[in-house]
Amino acid sequence: MPVTTGTRVRVFAPATVSNVGPGFDVLGFALHRPGDIVEAERSDSAGVELVEVTGDEGALPVDAQRNAAGISAADVIRRAGAAGGIRLWLRKGMPLSSGLGSSGASSAAGAVAANELLGRPLAIEDVVRSAMAGERAACGSAHADNVAPSILGGIVLIRCCDPLDLVRLPVPDGLFVAVVHPHCQVSTAEARNRLAQHLFALPDIVANMGNLGALVAALHQGNLGLLGRSIEDRLIEPARAGMIPSFAAVKRAALDAGALGCAASGSGPSVFAFADADDTAAGVARAMRAAFRVHAALDSDAWVGPISRDGAHLLP
């Protein structure tokens, strides 16, 4: 069902939590909010024009060829072999460098908006591939653990990036998430540099693989206790220790408040926790915010709710 030139679409793409404890670079899930909005309309001139970026306090490039949303949209046009071009407006609705997949949400929104505007010429996995092109430009690597859950919703396992092989995992009923974003920044590049030179010992790898396998089993079996025990990360968290201010105290506060498990979101500084009830998750968020304030003198924002099963979608 092609959309005629001149029609305008608005697409919301949610923030995402990647890594998810033991699942470095292979697991991610979608939040209901925050997220980015891309508005798009057809234009007669070829290529992508990024008309405006708002909500970023001027931090992001407005050049479509350097902006994740613009690059992703252009990749959709290229894959679809579409004639003409697209004009975009990017409304950032989430903090940058927060560990919540900000560039992933922009990439996802740009790719999905372009695909909707063109009448859905691409299968959903190709939309993910186009969004990965935006991630590559923004982050230096074409990883899928933010864009795939932002587009598909739910919890996604990335078996392999090249060739792309995605596995959608079930979202258990009764699972709630608390995410807290302290007002500081962790550079994804710096966080990755800490790992680039690092070599890992087999016992830690085995421990992480045990946790990752158990986490995937727990999601399928709806076993929230096992899910909580599996959130431990023996590989990346130690290598990045100290990058998130007072992380150990925040994690302790989350667990003391009843969290099933707690870990960094992406490369931080945001921290997420799982809980088995909405009000428990709200209490966990309060406890984590208090810990950031007391131990690191940091204000923060929090989001509480279930995992989003929907992912990116059209807004009215």
Next chain:
Amino acid sequence: MPVTTGTRVRVFAPATVSNVGPGFDVLGFALHRPGDIVEAERSDSAGVELVEVTGDEGALPVDAQRNAAGISAADVIRRAGAAGGIRLWLRKGMPLSSGLGSSGASSAAGAVAANELLGRPLAIEDVVRSAMAGERAACGSAHADNVAPSILGGIVLIRCCDPLDLVRLPVPDGLFVAVVHPHCQVSTAEARNRLAQHLFALPDIVANMGNLGALVAALHQGNLGLLGRSIEDRLIEPARAGMIPSFAAVKRAALDAGALGCAASGSGPSVFAFADADDTAAGVARAMRAAFRVHAALDSDAWVGPISRDGAHLLP
């Protein structure tokens, strides 16, 4: 239901495939055969007496305190706080140092036989713990990836060995296994030594975690194609390259004959492959045996069939 002194039990414990591609030290599954048999009866003198070991060509210690079956049985008595002792006969039904969990099967049979003879005083997870004591004596490490599936049956994920945390994974219908044991030996100790000094790079770890997570998801979703793609091991197989004679040719032969995936069983030299039909699995076994013969001048044995859902059990 305590068994009166003098009653005799016979327990069969099956061979197991551990590692299962990406799941080094965390995954294992049970075969229907081969396996070991332990016969046991109560005795009035304290402790465990190993009366006889057969089928091992004299290779194994007959001293109960140095034999995996005897040590496991003694650990059951200790955990149960039982009075008196046990006499054991160990019937080896499988090759040693084959990668098929030979010491694990003896440990499993010894522990299950002792627990049955005493009237099942221990919960099944404690029986696994007792069998791990036998593994520690035989292999130097108290790993559970052979004894747990040998006792529980099916496919078992070891999330953690200490404290022990086991996750039973579903066995998809229509999944068949071919296992080929070439007539040569790989020392588990030497295979582990190759890894002891090895440090691992993050891209290979990420690739393995993607495969491990996908393998667990594939078992739950009954997705045999995904299961096959997930069998690749980027961590251990390269580090141990060359330890199994002509392994690359054997694996190629398995895949060419229609195997879903193929990898070393344990630390080898046995090799296993998955297939989606019984006759395909039989053809895969023939192809692997031919490859061992042509490329490595090795005779071999093969076993073909579904994964055993039962694990160790009483024989009439």
